[in-house]
Amino acid sequence: MQEKPPRVAAKGVAARRQPAQQRSRERLDRILEIAQRLIAEKGSEHVKMSEIAELAEISIGSLYQYFPDKRAIVQTLAGNYAAESRRCVREALEAVQTKAQLLDAFGALVDQYYEIVLDKPVMRDISSALRSDKALMSIEIAESKACGAMLATAIRRVTPRADSKRVNALAFLIWQLGEETMRLAVAHKRGEGALLVDAYKRMSLRAIEEA
Template identity: 75%
Template sequence: MQEKPQRKPTQQRSRERLERILDVAEGLIEEKGSEHVKMSEIADLAEISIGSLYQYFPDKRAIIRSLAEAYATESRECVRLALEAVRNQKELVAAFSELVDLYYRIVLEKPVMRDISSALRADKELMSIELSESRACGAMLAAAIMRVRPRADAKRIGALAFLIWQLGEETMRLAIAHKRSEGALLVDVYKRMSLRAIEEG
């Protein structure tokens, strides 16, 4: 069943209310996990009526989708900026390594991303957001690899880059579920493994 489109705010006050709703929802998800958050709690903390909340978001899934898409937009722009200037192997290695390290730091600093990711994976419809993001970022990685190695098999590189990106998501989930030292080791192993795969094509 297709979700009802969320109401698009057109006035400053309405946009501020939308931001407040998302800020409150994000805080509650970080504190309790998405499965334990109720729409009524969000409305109360955002200081709006439950009816007003439903005007913006028909259900909790729509809120999670909005938060996930906001993170995805930020992530995609970061990846674009890091990879679009890559022209040789040294730059590719540096850019990919820095992106992995940056993403790990962000996930550690914003544990709510883990909870949103878990919520996406628990819902088949929402899981498409993560897969779409892996495809988009993987395509940017593939384009960077092809600039460095223009004679490589583009189809194979595309599949490799998508797989590397999706494995990165899994690695981050594993890393933050373990002690900091073990998590850092997992991320480092993933990074080295991915760079070796990129070099071998």
Template identity: 90%
Template sequence: MQEKSSRIKTQERVARRQPAQQRSRERLDRILEIAQQLIAEKGSEHVKMSEIAELAEISIGSLYQYFPDKRAIVRTLAELHAAESRRCVREAFEAVSTRAQLLGAFASLVDQYYEIVLDKPVMRDISSALRSDKELMSIEIAESRACGALLATAIRRVMPRADIKRVNALAFLIWQLGEETMRLAVAQKRGEGALLVDAYKRMSLRAIEEV
């Protein structure tokens, strides 16, 4: 009887907490949404925490409870974008079973990523912010390793005799060079940017074929 009573009380406490947790989650999503909008409009370096708090309709004190500074917001946005990117890469390579499919999947991912970066200014700004901050740059390196590992797995699946260490190093390099290429490409006029991305794609495909 006591166990049942204790279980009921525990369930009641969880039920009472849930609305507060949901409100907190919604508030966090709102903060990140506002931050993305402001970063897209003016760049992260010009966005103030007070602006984010005002548009999110919360006090500056409440904002600091979620994020101690603007860097923490940029880091969270970068991690969210990285997680979504990694999901797309995983899905693209999961179905690969032949060399032709591997090359096609990689080429398609490069084209898709370039279009996304062009269409979403916030991603360009976050990428630049990561590059200029040594602490934040670790996020990009970790993402290149993670996506590179997915590429390496796909390469080894269709080329089982390939040297594992060489494949891993190549895949990591290809992915990190991709990030650098995108930054360079979007800083140029669109025509030249497209040529840079195409050159990177052709060089990468050739390197993969020669493994």
């Protein structure tokens, strides 16, 4: 998952300027890189727009041309992570042809996601920011629906007689509970967090197997 995700605009607050020229794109990348680093270091609630502008070596007015407020920056970063997450899920589940393969693929995705969240503190802060802002919460819900839909498609592929409505509801619930589990896990010591993730994975795998 080292490939740089594309810049995406999620529904709601968004970046004001979509740069077309190379120099503008590079400036936007730098703004996001700096914001990401600051959020990882101190948490989004303690990061100021003026601080981002200073480190990016641009005026505050120029920064506002790209983002109307800090919420828009958080949204853009969340959208980028979501796009990369969907790519990984799609690649893992599209190749699934048997239930055994599906169980292996899902288990690997859970383990991979947990390691990434542990390795990138900025993702934890962004996740918390999304949950504390109702206007941004829709990003996470939309992501769970998108990834849940891919999981549901894989379940129906290996279990063609399964009830589609039940499978859709199950897949969405599994994915949304996964987000909640990751938040809970990183709030505990690593050993305790790993146990929580393992419990979630076992429950989910059992539900998928019985679908």
